[in-house]
Amino acid sequence: xxxxxxxxxxxxxxxxxxxxxxxxxxxxxxxxxxxxxxxxxxxxxxxxxxxxxxxxxxxxxxxxxxxxxxxxxxxxxxxxxxxxxxxxxxxxxxxxxxxx
Amino acid sequence: xxxxxxxxxxxxxxxxxxxxxxxxxxxxxxxxxxxxxxxxxxxxxxxxxxxxxxxxxxxxxxxxxxxxxxxxxxxxxxxxxxxxxxxxxxxxxxxxxxxxxxxxxxxxxxxxxxxxxxxxxxxxxxxxxxxxxxxxxxxxxxxxxxxxxxxxxxxxxxxxxxxxxxx
Numbered sequence: 001x002x003x004x005x006x007x008x009x010x011x012x013x014x015x016x017x018x019x020x021x022x023x024x025x026x027x028x029x030x031x032x033x034x035x036x037x038x039x040x041x042x043x044x045x046x047x048x049x050x051x052x053x054x055x056x057x058x059x060x061x062x063x064x065x066x067x068x069x070x071x072x073x074x075x076x077x078x079x080x081x082x083x084x085x086x087x088x089x090x091x092x093x094x095x096x097x098x099x100x
Numbered sequence: 101x102x103x104x105x106x107x108x109x110x111x112x113x114x115x116x117x118x119x120x121x122x123x124x125x126x127x128x129x130x131x132x133x134x135x136x137x138x139x140x141x142x143x144x145x146x147x148x149x150x151x152x153x154x155x156x157x158x159x160x161x162x163x164x165x166x167x168x169x170x171x172x173x174x175x176x177x178x179x180x181x182x183x184x185x186x187x188x189x190x191x192x193x194x195x196x197x198x199x200x201x202x203x204x205x206x207x208x209x210x211x212x213x214x215x216x217x218x219x220x221x222x223x224x225x226x227x228x229x230x231x232x233x234x235x236x237x238x239x240x241x242x243x244x245x246x247x248x249x250x251x252x253x254x255x256x257x258x259x260x261x262x263x264x265x266x267x
Binding site: 001002003004005006007008009011012013014015016017018019020022023024025026028029031032033035036039042043046047049050051052053055056057059060062063064066067068069070071072073074075077078079080081082084085088089090091093 | 105106109113116117120121123124125129132133136139140143146147150151152154155158159162163166167170171174175177178181182183184185189194197198201202204205208209210212213214215216217218219220222223226227231232234235236239240243247250251253254255257258259261262264
């Protein structure tokens with residue numbers, strides 16, 4: 001159970017998030033997929049920090065990733081609510097406000 | 101690493117993948133949010149196997165306690181319209197996107213799986229509140245203050261964007 005297992009698992013989780021972001025049309029699910037991708041990056045940072053535990057750089061970086069993810073979720077959900085007020089749907093195929 | 105750490109890793113990785121798949125595959129957004137919750141809690145358990153105790157607690161507090169609750173609030177605020185109809189149209193581009201994602205994931209995961217580093221013994225304060233707190237407040241003090249300003253700006257921005265224009 002080496003560090004490579006953690007890295008492989010993190011890449012699979014990142015791929016699940018990316019596939020969800022690309023395939024789904026629901027804006028809520030797409031935001032959740034972004035959270036999945038951010039979380040998988042944290043796994044990589046912590047695994048490398050565990051392998052080289054001389055300092056806390058990876059954990060500090062993961063801490064900042066969590067903080068940025070919280071800010072991103074707040075702003076993203078606010079944009080989602082504003083979009084829902086205009087379009088009355090969460091379907092991203094209808095997001096054509098900037099298209100023409 | 102053998103023993104309870106390996107067992108915990110196997111269990112949490114299975115639950116993390118199941119939660120992630122439930123998140124991206126369920127029609128109902130509330131079920132997706134529950135899948136995200138399962139994913140986040142199992143990743144917090146996985147952080148424990150990596151000696152990241154403070155980050156496991158923060159993961160539970162910030163992700164499970166704040167972000168998932170925020171998602172559930174929005175789902176309940178929007179109501180039935182939060183559910184979008186079945187996936188249809190643009191089959192070619194969607195298939196191409198998923199196929200490319202699977203290809204990249206296969207390439208990356210099979211290549212990084214061979215990477216190995218010995219699990220050296222960790223210092224006593226590794227990953228604890230004291231150790232990580234010292235690292236944050238000595239090496240990363242300026243980024244820490246910047247991130248607090250960023251969170252404040254995000255709060256103000258979220259209020260400004262989501263506020264109703266009708267008043």
